[in-house]
Amino acid sequence: MGRAKRNTSASARPDIHAVARLARVSIATVSRTINNVATVDPRLAQRVWKAIDTLGYSPNTQARALVSGRSRLLGLIISEITNPFFPELIQGFEDVAVQNGYEILISSTNYDPQRMEQCIQRMLERKVDGVAVMTFGIEGPLLDRLAQRQIPLVFVDVAPNGPLFSTIEVDYRHGIREAVQHLAVLGHRRIGFISGPLHLHSARERQSAFLRAIGEIGLKLRPDWLQEGNHTLEGGISVMQKLLDSGDPPTAIMTSNDMTAIGVLHALYKAEARVPEDFSVIGFDDVTIAQFTLPPLTSVQMSRHELARCAVLALRDHLEPQPSSYVPRYKVQTKLIVRQSTGLPAARPFRRGNSRNARKAVAQS
Amino acid sequence: MGRAKRNTSASARPDIHAVARLARVSIATVSRTINNVATVDPRLAQRVWKAIDTLGYSPNTQARALVSGRSRLLGLIISEITNPFFPELIQGFEDVAVQNGYEILISSTNYDPQRMEQCIQRMLERKVDGVAVMTFGIEGPLLDRLAQRQIPLVFVDVAPNGPLFSTIEVDYRHGIREAVQHLAVLGHRRIGFISGPLHLHSARERQSAFLRAIGEIGLKLRPDWLQEGNHTLEGGISVMQKLLDSGDPPTAIMTSNDMTAIGVLHALYKAEARVPEDFSVIGFDDVTIAQFTLPPLTSVQMSRHELARCAVLALRDHLEPQPSSYVPRYKVQTKLIVRQSTGLPAARPFRRGNSRNARKAVAQS
DNA sequence: CTGTTAGCGCGTTCAG
DNA sequence: CTGAACGCGCTAACAG
Numbered sequence: 001m002g003r004a005k006r007n008t009s010a011s012a013r014p015d016i017h018a019v020a021r022l023a024r025v026s027i028a029t030v031s032r033t034i035n036n037v038a039t040v041d042p043r044l045a046q047r048v049w050k051a052i053d054t055l056g057y058s059p060n061t062q063a064r065a066l067v068s069g070r071s072r073l074l075g076l077i078i079s080e081i082t083n084p085f086f087p088e089l090i091q092g093f094e095d096v097a098v099q100n101g102y103e104i105l106i107s108s109t110n111y112d113p114q115r116m117e118q119c120i121q122r123m124l125e126r127k128v129d130g131v132a133v134m135t136f137g138i139e140g141p142l143l144d145r146l147a148q149r150q151i152p153l154v155f156v157d158v159a160p161n162g163p164l165f166s167t168i169e170v171d172y173r174h175g176i177r178e179a180v181q182h183l184a185v186l187g188h189r190r191i192g193f194i195s196g197p198l199h200l201h202s203a204r205e206r207q208s209a210f211l212r213a214i215g216e217i218g219l220k221l222r223p224d225w226l227q228e229g230n231h232t233l234e235g236g237i238s239v240m241q242k243l244l245d246s247g248d249p250p251t252a253i254m255t256s257n258d259m260t261a262i263g264v265l266h267a268l269y270k271a272e273a274r275v276p277e278d279f280s281v282i283g284f285d286d287v288t289i290a291q292f293t294l295p296p297l298t299s300v301q302m303s304r305h306e307l308a309r310c311a312v313l314a315l316r317d318h319l320e321p322q323p324s325s326y327v328p329r330y331k332v333q334t335k336l337i338v339r340q341s342t343g344l345p346a347a348r349p350f351r352r353g354n355s356r357n358a359r360k361a362v363a364q365s
Numbered sequence: 366m367g368r369a370k371r372n373t374s375a376s377a378r379p380d381i382h383a384v385a386r387l388a389r390v391s392i393a394t395v396s397r398t399i400n401n402v403a404t405v406d407p408r409l410a411q412r413v414w415k416a417i418d419t420l421g422y423s424p425n426t427q428a429r430a431l432v433s434g435r436s437r438l439l440g441l442i443i444s445e446i447t448n449p450f451f452p453e454l455i456q457g458f459e460d461v462a463v464q465n466g467y468e469i470l471i472s473s474t475n476y477d478p479q480r481m482e483q484c485i486q487r488m489l490e491r492k493v494d495g496v497a498v499m500t501f502g503i504e505g506p507l508l509d510r511l512a513q514r515q516i517p518l519v520f521v522d523v524a525p526n527g528p529l530f531s532t533i534e535v536d537y538r539h540g541i542r543e544a545v546q547h548l549a550v551l552g553h554r555r556i557g558f559i560s561g562p563l564h565l566h567s568a569r570e571r572q573s574a575f576l577r578a579i580g581e582i583g584l585k586l587r588p589d590w591l592q593e594g595n596h597t598l599e600g601g602i603s604v605m606q607k608l609l610d611s612g613d614p615p616t617a618i619m620t621s622n623d624m625t626a627i628g629v630l631h632a633l634y635k636a637e638a639r640v641p642e643d644f645s646v647i648g649f650d651d652v653t654i655a656q657f658t659l660p661p662l663t664s665v666q667m668s669r670h671e672l673a674r675c676a677v678l679a680l681r682d683h684l685e686p687q688p689s690s691y692v693p694r695y696k697v698q699t700k701l702i703v704r705q706s707t708g709l710p711a712a713r714p715f716r717r718g719n720s721r722n723a724r725k726a727v728a729q730s
Numbered sequence: 731c732t733g734t735t736a737g738c739g740c741g742t743t744c745a746g
Numbered sequence: 747c748t749g750a751a752c753g754c755g756c757t758a759a760c761a762g
Contacts, residue, residue, distance in 0.1 A: 013514060015754095015755060015756090016755060016756065017755085025732080025733085026732065026733045026734075027733090027734095027755090027756080027757095028732070028733060028734075028735095028757085028758090029731090029732065029733075030756095031756065031757060031758090032731095032732090032757095035757085039731055039732095040731075040732090041731065041732080044731090044732085056513075058486070058489055058490045059490070059755080059756075060431070060492065060754090060755050060756070061490050061491050061492065062427045062428075062430040062431045062436060062492060062754090062755080062756090063427075063431050063738085063754070063755035063756040063757090064755080064756060064757075065427040065738090065756095066425070066427045066428050066431055066738045066739065066740090066754090066755080066756075066757095067737080067738045067755085067756050067757045067758080068738085068756085068757065068758095069738075071427065081452045081453075081455055081456050081459075082452050082453055082456060082653050084449075084653075084654070086452070087446045087447050087451070087452050088446075088447055090446055090471075091446050091447060091473065094446075094471070094472065094473065098472075098483070098487070103470060103487065103491060104471075105468060105470075106455075106459070106469075106471060107459065107463075108456065108459070118463070121423070122463070122468065124423060125423050125424070125426050126426050126468060127425065127426065127427060149378065233656075233657060259657075262657050265659060266657075266659065269659050269660075288447055288449075289449070289654050289657070291598075292598060292624075292627050292631075292654070292658075293657075293658075293659070294630060294631065294634050294658070294659050295634075380738095380739060380740085381739065381740060382739085390748080390749085391748065391749040391750075392739090392740075392741095392749085392750095393741085393742080393748070393749055393750080394747090394748065394749075395740095396740065396741060396742085397741095397747095397748090400741080404747060404748095405747075405748090406747065406748085409747090409748085424739085424740075425738090425739050425740070427738085427739080427740095428738075428739035428740040428741090428754090429739080429740060429741075430740095430754095431738090431739080431740075431741095431753095431754045431755065431756090432739080432740050432741045432742080432753080432754050433740085433741065433742095433754085434754075
C-alpha cells in the first residue's frame with residue numbers, strides 16, 4: 001500500500017500531504033511556499049495558502065527541527081523567578097524571541113548548582129539553539145557542557161572568552177551618577193551605600209560606579225558608610241540598623257538593589273524614622289514593586305526589556321548571520337527614576353525617640 | 366553506501382547508532398533499554414548504559430516526539446508575568462512538570478485577545494501535549510482551537526464541559542472565613558470588602574465567601590461597605606479614598622487580592638492614617654511582596670505551588686492513564702496568614718486631621 | 731519552476 | 747529476547 005494513510009479524511013492534525021493534496025501540488029511546493037522561497041509560482045502559492053487556511057494547517061515544529069538541525073528554541077536560565085527582577089526580563093525575552101520566530105525554554109537554578117546541572121541537561125535534551133544565562137553569577141561547568149555542544153551563549157556583565165560567547169554590557173555609571181547628583185542637588189552631603197555581595201561582578205560594578213560618582217562631586221565617603229549587604233530584604237534591614245546604631249548615620253542611603261532598599265525602608269519604619277523627611281533612600285533595578293512601596297521608591301532603572309532584547313539579538317546574530325551593514329552593540333543603559341523616597345536632608349540629625357518621630361509621639365499622647 | 370554516516374567518529378552529538386555500535390547491540394535494544402522495557406537482557410542493558418554514559422548520549426527529543434506523537438511539552442498560559450501572582454505559580458509548574466518528565470512552554474496574554482490568539486497558535490505549532498489556562502478569564506476561541514486538536518486543558522475555577530477539560534477547585538471559603546473570624550476576634554464589627562471585577566468568576570466567589578462568613582458570625586454588612594474594585598493598586602487607592610470620604614468608614618477592610626490591599630495601604634498612608642492602629646487590612650493571594658509591605662500584610666493565602674501541582678497532575682492524568690487505585694482530586698485550600706496589618710480596632714473612629722494622625726502632627730510642629 | 735526522493739533520529743512492528 | 751526495516755512530517759538535493 002505504500003503511503004496509504006489514515007490522514008486522507010479531514011483530520012484534527014492535518015499534515016503537509018493533506019495540504020498538497022488539497023492544493024493539487026507536491027509537498028515540496030507546499031514546503032517552499034511556507035518557507036517563502038521566491039521561485040514559487042504565485043498562482044500555486046495562492047492555492048497552497050488557501051489550502052493551509054481551510055485545513056488550519058501549521059507545520060510540525062518537531063519534524064522541522066529534526067531535519068534542519070535547528071529547534072528555534074532559546075534557553076533562558078535565571079536564578080529565581082520569584083525574584084522580582086526576573087519576571088520583566090522574561091516578559092521581554094518572550095516578546096523579542098517570538099518576534100524573531102523563536103520559542104523559549106525557561107528554567108531557574110534557585111542558586112543551586114545541582115539544579116543548574118539539571119537546567120543544562122534539559123536545555124541540551126531539547127536541543128536549544130542558544131542560551132541566555134542571566135544568573136549574574138559565574139558557572140564553570142555550564143560553559144563546558146554547553147560550549148562543547150557548540151551552543152552560543154550570552155551573559156550579562158561577565159565576559160568569558162570564546163567565539164560563541166557574547167556579553168551584554170550594562171552602563172551602571174550613568175544611572176548611579178544621576179542618583180548621586182540628585183542627592184547632592186537636594187543638599188545631601190552624607191551619603192551611604194549598601195552594596196551587594198562583593199563576589200558578584202555586578203555588585204562590584206555598582207559599588208565602584210557609586211564611589212566614582214561620589215568622587216566626581218568632590219565628596220569623600222566615610223568608610224563606615226560603605227557597607228556590604230547581600231541583595232536581600234533582611235540584609236537591608238540589618239545593615240540599616242547597624243548604621244542607625246552607630247549613632248551617626250548618613251542622611252541618604254543608596255543601595256545595590258531594590259530589595260535592599262526595601263529592607264532599609266523597613267528598618268527605618270521600625271526605628272520610627274520618616275522617609276524622605278529623615279532619610280532619603282535610593283534603590284537599584286527599579287523592579288515593579290518599587291512603585292508600590294511606601295513611599296514609592298526612587299530607584300536607578302536598568303531596563304529589563306532592553307536587556308532581554310540584547311540577549312535575544314546576540315543569540316540571533318550568532319545563529320543567523322546578519323547583513324554586514326548590521327553592527328550590533330549589546331549595551332544597556334541605566335537611568336534614575338525619581339519617586340518619593342528622596343527629599344531634602346533633615347535639618348537636624350535623626351535620633352531615635354526624637355520628637356520628630358511621628359508614630360512615637362502619637363503613642364505617647 | 367546506504368547508511369554511511371559522518372557520525373562514525375566520536376561526535377559532539379552522539380546518536381542512537383553510536384551507542385548501539387559501542388555496546389555491540391542493535392539500535393532497537395538501545396531504544397528498549399532507554400525506555401525501560403523489562404524484557405531486555407540485563408547484561409546487554411548494562412553494556413548499553415555504559416556506552417550511553419561514556420558517550421554522554423541523550424536521546425533526541427525532537428525525533429522522539431515525531432515518532433511517538435507526544436512532545437512531552439506542557440503549555441502554560443497566564444495573564445501577565447509581571448503580576449506578582451504568577452511567578453510562584455510558574456515556579457511550581459516548572460518543578461512539578463520537570464519531575465514528571467515534561468518541559469513547559471509559557472506564554473502570557475497581557476489581557477489581549479489577539480495575543481491570546483498568538484499564544485494558542487504557538488502552543489499548537491509546538492505540539493504541546495496539554496495546556497494549563499491560568500488566566501482567570503473565560504476565553505471562547507481558545508477552547509475551540511485547542512479542543513478541536515484534542516488537547517487536554519485545565520482551568521481554574523471555571524468548568525467548561527468536555528472530556529478533555531479539567532477544573533481546579535479553589536476553596537475560597539475556608540481562608541476567607543478565617544480572615545473574617547480573625548477580625549471578629551480582634552473586636553472588629555465594622556468590616557468592609559473591596560471585591561475584584563465582578564465579571565470574573567473568581568472575584569465573585571471571593572465576595573460571596575466573604576458575605577457568607579460575615580453572615581455566619583451574625584454580622585450584617587452595610588451595603589456601602591461592599592465596593593467593587595478592579596484588582597489593581599489604583600483601584601484599591603480610589604475605593605479606599607471613597608470609603609474615607611464617606612465619613613463613616615469601616616475599621617477593617619478585606620480585599621479580593623493583594624494589589625488592592627496595597628492600594629488601600631497607600632490611600633491610608635496618604636490620608637495619614639495608621640495601620641493597624643486606625644485600620645486593619647487583609648489582602649488575598651499572599652503574593653511574595655505581601656511580606657515586604659509596610660506593615661507586612663495579613664493575607665489569605667492560596668498556595669500557588671499547590672495550584673501548579675494540581676494543574677500538572679490533571680494534565681498528566683489525561684495523558685498517561687494512572688492506576689485505577691489513583692483517585693485524583695484537584696482542589697486547593699486557602700488559609701489565613703497573619704502579619705502586622707491587622708490589630709485591635711481603634712477606640713474612636715478615624716477622622717482626617719485628627720490628633721491621632723502622626724505625620725500631620727509632626728508637620729505642624 | 732515543479733515533483734521525486736533520500737534521510738533527520740528514533741519508536742515500533744515483525745521475523746527470527 | 748534481539749535485530750532489520752519502516753515511517754513519523756518535513757527540508758534539501760536533484761532531476762525533469
